[in-house]
Amino acid sequence: MTYIRSQFRHPGLPKNDLGYTTKEYEGAISTLCAGCGHDSISGSIIQACFEMSIAPHRIAKLSGIGCSSKTPTYFLGHSHGFNSVHGRMPSVATGANMANRDLLYMGVSGDGDSASIGMGQFVHVIRRNLNMVYIVMNNGCYGLTKGQDSATADAGSKSKKGVANPFQPIDMAGLALELGASFVAQSFSGDKEQLIPLIKAAIDHPGFAFINVISPCVTFNNNPGSTKSYDYVREHMEATATVDFVPLKKEITTSYQKGTGTDIKMHDGSYIHLEKLADDLDPYDRLSAMNALQNARNKDEILTGLLYINPESTDLHHTIQTSDRALNSLGQEELCPGSSVLEGINGELR
Incomplete structure (x- = not known):
């Protein structure tokens, strides 16, 4: 077996606005188990960045430890990357973001990396509203250590060993809403x-x-009795709405009847288009999202889609009023403004 990806691509591959094909957004060949859901998520990240025409060098991808945290090797091979300590990816992401706000930060984690050893870090990165994408690849087990139940495994769910999990799960989406x-x-x-x-x-x-x-x-959690298996999720999935992202200045068109969906306008003029919203969900209302999630759980359904958004969100840089430029672009005058400025700061603290 070889782990070197072929450089040949069909000359007719479509190109984005930068003139790139998806080749520029790929990474190394995956060494995860054949059929692993994580590889599909990596493929979705590649496609999303390609379609948005984001230059790969503008993205910083970060991870912790686990099967999920191996995946940044398999996408965006021309991007910045940092594989951190188990459960500590949010700290690294925060430090990097504070130093260079010009990059787009994408954190990849797992249910062990975020819901167990990294729970404290997960809580505080939400509280600070750090400007980043945080993806949890949630399989309800610890795949690298032979499939023990993770903190997100549902009560009664059976892993490959056939033993029912006796503990209540941590609902990552519900926790994020609550925080x-x-x-x-x-x-x-x-x-x-x-x-x-x-x-x-x-x-x-x-x-x-x-x-x-x-x-x-x-390998460890795709058997009958598991609530994280392919069959179970497909049978119990309940979508909040059909989702589409409409880039800036692109005309919004729809074939659905009026009143069955909504357009959420983002800060830069782009839209998230939702069709046929769930009856009990208002994506602008946090309490509505929490209730919809709980109602779905009571019916043994897995609610998918956009649950909540605050389109007026302001990130950590705005909150603590940091420099509007990356730190490595600041010159001597900004970094060392002189003794008179220092005296003024000290005077305010007396």
């Missing part, structure tokens, strides 16, 4: 038609954008 995340979505790795526009909208959102993606583990 005040300004963009919360949930999807399924096997539904690229929904996931790709959600990733696009998350990239465009000015603040913390969280996407919880159910991503079945084909």
Whole structure:
């Protein structure tokens, strides 16, 4: 077996506005298990960035430890990247973002990396509304250590060992809503038609954008009795709406009847277009989203789609009034303004 990707691509591949094909957004060949849902998520990230015509060098991808945290190797090979300590990706993302606000930050994590050892970090990156996309590849088990139940495994769900999980799960989307995340979505790795526009909208959102993606583990948690298996998720998935992301200045057209959907205008004039909204969901209302999520859970359904968005969100840079330029672009005068300025600052603190 070879792990070197062929450089040949069909000469007729479509190009985006930068003149790039999807080749420029690919990474190394995946070494994950064949059929792993994580690879489908990587493919959705590649497609979303290609369609948005984002130059790969403008993206910084970050991860922790786990099967999910290996995936940045498999997409955006020409982007900046940092594989951090287990559960500590949010700290690295925060430091990098504070130093260089000009990059687009994409954090990839798993249910162990975020819901267990990294829970404290996950909580605080939401609280600060860091401007980043945070994707959790959620399979309900620890795939790297032979499939033990993770903190997101549903009560009663059976892993490959056949033992029912006795504990209540941590609902990542519900937790993000409760903690005040300004963009919360949930999807399924096997539904690229929904996931790709959600990733696009998350990239465009000015603040913390969280996407919880159910991503079945084909080796340890894809058996009868598992609530994170392909069959179970497909049978119990309930979409909030048909989702589309409409770029800036592109005309919005729809074949659906009036009143069945809504257009959410983003800060830069682009739109998230939702068709046929769930009856009990208002994507502008956090409480409505929490109730819809709980109602779906009570019916053993997995609610997918855009759950909540605050289109007026302001990120951490705005909150703490940082420099509007990346730190490495600041000169001597900005970094060392002189003793009189220092005396004024000290005087305010006396």
